[in-house]
Amino acid sequence: MHIYNDLTRQKEELVPQQKNHITIYVCGPTVYDLFHLGNARPFVVYDTLRRYLLYKNVEVTYVQNFTDIDDKMINRAQALNISVKQLADEMIKEYYHDADNLNVMRADYHPRATETIPEILEMISTLKEKGYTYILNDGVYFDTSKFADYGKLSKRDLEDQEAGASERVELLEDKRNLSDFVLWKFKKEGEPAWESPWGEGRPGWHIECSAMSKKYLGDTIDIHAGGMDLIFPHHENEIAQSEAANGKPFVNYWMHNGFINVDNEKMAKSGGNFFLVRELAGEYGYDVLRFFILQAHYRMPLNFEEEPLMAATHGWQRILRSVENIEFLIANANPEFDQTQSGELSDYIADTVQEFERAMDDDLNTPDAFAAIFNLVRHVNIVSTDYALSADSLQKARDCIVELCSVLGLDAEKEAEAEIPADILEQVKLRDQAKAERDFATADRIRDELNALGYKIEDTPQGPKVSREVEH
Ligand SMILES: [Zn+2]
Structure with missing residues (x-):
C-alpha cells in the first residue's frame, strides 16, 4: 500500500516498523460539545484505513485521544454550571453514540488527557532536564529555537513564523520566539488543576498527544493522522516535544485529511457554519453520511451541499x-x-x-x-x-x-435485511394469494396501501418483489 506522507510530501510505500503490525495515532475530539460533520471526517477516514489494513490481515494498534481539559472545556462547563469532568463524561458518551452509529470502530485505546497527567509531567521534566524549557508568569514553555528541526512538517522556518504570526500563536511579550508554546499552564482561579514540580496547573494541548502516543505506542509510531488544520502548530509541536524528549523519530508517516467546506469556508464551530452529525443523521441516516464522506478522496476538500x-x-x-x-x-x-x-x-x-x-x-x-x-x-x-x-x-x-x-x-x-419489515412482507403474501384467487380488487387495494407506506411491488417471473422507495 502507498500513502501520501506529509512529512516528505510524496506517496510512499507503507512499511511498518514491525512486520505486519501498524501503529496509528489519530488526534481525537475536544469533548465540549456534539461533533459536526467536519469533525467526523477524520474519524471515518482513518477508521476506513484501519479497516482496510485489517482486511489485508495486518495487525493494527489504534489510539485516538479525548481532549478533556482546555479553555473550551472550562468555559462550557462554567456556562452549564457543571464540572469539567461531568461535561467530559457526558460528551464522551455522546461521541460514542454518533461514532458507533457511523460505524467507526472503537480505538484500542481512547486515553483522556486528565488520565495521562503523570506521563505528561514526566515528559515535561525530561524536556526541562535537556534544556528545552523556560518559565514565564503563566506557565512552562517550550523553546522552539532549541529544536533544530522545528518546522520540518509544515515546512516553515522560525523566520517565516516571526513574519506571519498566526492567530493560534499567542502573542506574549516575554516569549523567546513567537512559535514557543506552553507545556504546562499555571492554575487560574476557579480552574481545575493538578500538582506538578512547577506548581499547580494543567497541561497544554500539544503535550497530551506526545505523552499519550508514547504511553501506548512507544517513541516512534508508524502513522499519525488528523485534519489538515493540525499540521501547524499542533503536529509541528508534537514532533518538537517528542523528538526532543525521546531522541528518536516520532512519526514515520503523517496523514492529513482535507476540510469539509460550506460555501468554500471550512466547516467549524467557531465559524458558526456547522452541521451536527446528530442532526444530519436524523435527516439522511448515519450510513449516508459515511458514504458521503468516503465518496471524496480524503485529501481533497469536500463541499457540504444538498446535491x-x-x-x-x-x-x-x-x-x-x-x-x-x-x-x-x-x-x-x-x-x-x-x-x-x-x-x-x-x-x-x-x-x-x-x-x-x-x-x-x-x-x-x-x-x-x-x-x-x-x-x-x-x-x-x-x-x-x-x-x-x-x-x-x-x-x-x-x-x-x-x-x-x-x-x-x-x-x-x-x-x-432490515429494509422490509415482516408485516409488509405479510401483506405482499396476502396480495399474491388474492391475485392467485383472481381477487384483483383486494390485490390492488393492498398494493395501493403498500405504495402509500412507501413500498413498491414489482411482479417478476420469479414472483413479486418488494422494495422501499427512496425518500430523498
Ligand atoms: Zn493531537
Missing part, C-alpha cells in the same frame, strides 16, 4: 437494492440455471476485488473503490436480467459487494 448528499443517498440505496435484488434471485434460482454466464460473473468478481484493492492501495482512494463496487452492481443487474444465473455465482457476487462495503465501514447486509 452530493442526495447523490450519496441514491448511491447507497442503489447498493442496498442490488444486494436485496441478488438475494431475491438466489432464493428463486434453480439448479439448471446457466453455468457459462455464472463462470463469467465469477471472473468479473475477481476483477472487482483487484480493482478495489488497487484503489485502496493507492493512498486510500475510496472514490475509485466505490467505482469498483458500482461496476459490479451494474454488471450483476445487467447479466441477471439477460441470463438465469446460478445461485452459487449470485451468492459470490452478493458476498463480494457486502464484504467490500464492510471494508468501507458500510453494512449492506444489515440494511438489506
Whole structure:
C-alpha cells in the first residue's frame, strides 16, 4: 500500500516498523460539545484505513485521544454550571453514540488527557532536564529555537513564523520566539488543576498527544493522522516535544485529511457554519453520511451541499437494492440455471476485488473503490436480467459487494435485511394469494396501501418483489 506522507510530501510505500503490525495515532475530539460533520471526517477516514489494513490481515494498534481539559472545556462547563469532568463524561458518551452509529470502530485505546497527567509531567521534566524549557508568569514553555528541526512538517522556518504570526500563536511579550508554546499552564482561579514540580496547573494541548502516543505506542509510531488544520502548530509541536524528549523519530508517516467546506469556508464551530452529525443523521441516516464522506478522496476538500448528499443517498440505496435484488434471485434460482454466464460473473468478481484493492492501495482512494463496487452492481443487474444465473455465482457476487462495503465501514447486509419489515412482507403474501384467487380488487387495494407506506411491488417471473422507495 502507498500513502501520501506529509512529512516528505510524496506517496510512499507503507512499511511498518514491525512486520505486519501498524501503529496509528489519530488526534481525537475536544469533548465540549456534539461533533459536526467536519469533525467526523477524520474519524471515518482513518477508521476506513484501519479497516482496510485489517482486511489485508495486518495487525493494527489504534489510539485516538479525548481532549478533556482546555479553555473550551472550562468555559462550557462554567456556562452549564457543571464540572469539567461531568461535561467530559457526558460528551464522551455522546461521541460514542454518533461514532458507533457511523460505524467507526472503537480505538484500542481512547486515553483522556486528565488520565495521562503523570506521563505528561514526566515528559515535561525530561524536556526541562535537556534544556528545552523556560518559565514565564503563566506557565512552562517550550523553546522552539532549541529544536533544530522545528518546522520540518509544515515546512516553515522560525523566520517565516516571526513574519506571519498566526492567530493560534499567542502573542506574549516575554516569549523567546513567537512559535514557543506552553507545556504546562499555571492554575487560574476557579480552574481545575493538578500538582506538578512547577506548581499547580494543567497541561497544554500539544503535550497530551506526545505523552499519550508514547504511553501506548512507544517513541516512534508508524502513522499519525488528523485534519489538515493540525499540521501547524499542533503536529509541528508534537514532533518538537517528542523528538526532543525521546531522541528518536516520532512519526514515520503523517496523514492529513482535507476540510469539509460550506460555501468554500471550512466547516467549524467557531465559524458558526456547522452541521451536527446528530442532526444530519436524523435527516439522511448515519450510513449516508459515511458514504458521503468516503465518496471524496480524503485529501481533497469536500463541499457540504444538498446535491452530493442526495447523490450519496441514491448511491447507497442503489447498493442496498442490488444486494436485496441478488438475494431475491438466489432464493428463486434453480439448479439448471446457466453455468457459462455464472463462470463469467465469477471472473468479473475477481476483477472487482483487484480493482478495489488497487484503489485502496493507492493512498486510500475510496472514490475509485466505490467505482469498483458500482461496476459490479451494474454488471450483476445487467447479466441477471439477460441470463438465469446460478445461485452459487449470485451468492459470490452478493458476498463480494457486502464484504467490500464492510471494508468501507458500510453494512449492506444489515440494511438489506432490515429494509422490509415482516408485516409488509405479510401483506405482499396476502396480495399474491388474492391475485392467485383472481381477487384483483383486494390485490390492488393492498398494493395501493403498500405504495402509500412507501413500498413498491414489482411482479417478476420469479414472483413479486418488494422494495422501499427512496425518500430523498
Ligand atoms: Zn493531537
